[in-house]
Amino acid sequence: MSVSSVPPNDVTEGQAASLIRSLRDTIAQANKDYHQRADPHITDHEYDVAKERLRNLEDQFPHLASPDSPTQTVGAPPIEGFKKAEHSRRMLSLDNAFSLQDLDDFMARVRRFLGMAEVEPLEVISEPKIDGLSLSLIYKNGQLEQAVTRGDGHVGEVVTANVRTIDDVPQKLVNAVSDYLEIRGEIYMSHMDFQKLNESQLKKNEKVFANPRNAAAGSLRQLDPQVTAARPLQFFAHGWGRCDSSLGDTQSDAMAAISEMGFAVNPHLQICHDIDSAAAEFQRIEKIRSSLGYDIDGVVIKVNLLSLQKRLGNSTTAPRWAIAIKFPAEAAWTRLKAIDIQVGRTGALSPVARLEPITVGGVTVSNATLHNEDYIKGMGSDGAPIREGRDLRIGDRVKIYRAGDVIPKVADIDISARPNDATPFEFPSSCPVCGAPTSRPDGDAVRRCTAEFTCPAQRLEKLKHFVSRPVLNIDGLGDKIIEQFFEQKILEEPADIFLLETSFKEKGIDLKEMDGWGEKSVNQLFAEIESKRVVPLARLIFGLGIRHVGEVVADRLARHFVDWDTLINSVAPSSQSAENVSNQLVDIEGIGDKIATAFHKAFSDHTFRQSIDRLVAQVTILPHEMDKGGTNPLAGLTMVFTGTLKAMTRAEAKVRAESLGARIAGSVSTKTSLVVVGDQGGSKARKAKELGVRLVTEDEYLEMIESHQIE
């Protein structure tokens, strides 16, 4: 049944019995989908509403209540495949509130329970409610011993090996206060990492996750820890289970102690002296919600004094000393006006939904991603039906889901509101930009334009890629400007960037006179371009935008060929047979057939080759190992970067350090020689300290390499 069809509570007993049955079924199914399969089919809000209605009905008809009702239990039993472990103390759920009035009621309830007068102070703490998965971490003598998911609250799955791959979870505590300590918290995935993961899943034709929480759940529950290791999971501690000694007198002191031990604690934990400041804090968090970079679904208010928490105790499913105030749902219904097809850098045809603008979670949404043609047809990447196989048609009433900063998605279709004349969407068989035929190889979810190097859309996107931060990183040449220059035929391929000043002159256009430009910005742009004429080999290869040749592959190729001439002589089809080229390439560690073919195909394309030659004439390509040895401070070092860097992206820092002779590792070990700590580089920095590895700040690092800058 659909949750929204549940009528209000003036029901007969017979109706109540049947409603209760369906609500229990709905909730049990949702629990299974959410906890076991990490693939929910109803939204959190619908789930909460269903549970609330069930609770009301059970309150109204107490003899219809039952101990195995979902109102009396937490989550779902553990899934097969993992070892199970019993929690020494039950992992509870939280009671939900949906308004500030509910917060008032909660505070009044607490006071009543404790016999506290209105005037007596009652301090609480407020903390974002992380939309992730609960996890219990057991430390014995300061060493991580076991990690267990919540499961049904009594028994969870043992995921220790997987959790050991998560940077935020310390293997060893800095200051173990107790021989036995159980830390509880939330595993989550940031919006950025979620987006990147989905992009790479899509490329690999693997399952795309509906939201960061599903991605986190799917990543944690991998039978192969290596898969988890490759997924960027994070952890916030928000409490503890069994602990043999005191962590403090208050929740806030205990959380400070937990942070001291090396755990990430949410930076927005706030002590509130009264209900007004708690309400204000809820509103503040709601405002900054979309800028946090990870999903939260509400704010948790907890009584601060641990002695009071102890007196309040727990109900069957939740502590009486805490409440979760949930944000309004981030889903809304609107109309699908059109489906546009965008052509990407490697020719992928990506459908985009154009919507009747609608506010979802406080943000106006007018576009949503539709992934690929199967998705429109109602089929997932695994070939199984999604939305019960309902296809998307122009004119449909669609439900839009949006989580934080993540690109909005179409979560559902209301078939009953479908216009009579709506016809199935016909995915184009030719490129909507250049008209070339499209192709979709077997087993590939993506349809592509086949005019790889001549299609204007692909050329424009390749150009944008070449200018982007991880490649040339040209400040002042954003996507909009590139589009404009592309249309004016001043900028059509990478080489044109370096000819920009001359081209304007030749065409008799004075850029300074153009809208949005002035003397200063024009001079700055030309100076910036000049400063980017020296390009490290790996960046140049990556910048060419060849399919399957990402940063890592580009780096491998650069390492192998060392300089441009060697590379071009080895892959240029004029001097080598195709087979020879492919054989050479697949001999390189980490280069398979797919990459070799794509690379070879690109270099055999006349148009592409000519445009590369024109580019090479404009730039100086730094050989890969140019700076190794000698006085170079990074030669032979194994380095780790952690935290957010100010002056450059991670990709950039990596390429630069590697071009200066360093090897970059993902985690700190005894083999690490240098750790560069950016903003919030918590656990890796701590680990480096523990192991006595040399730590430098980003500024110190920049100073170290200053005389060896490549630009």
Ligand code: IVH
């Ligand atoms: S305190 C229930 N604080 O929400 C025991 N929980 O819906 C006290 N959660 O299972 C939990 N963020 O895993 C607490 N800041 C936070 C939280 C949080 C997320 C999770 C927690 C719990 C679930 C209940």
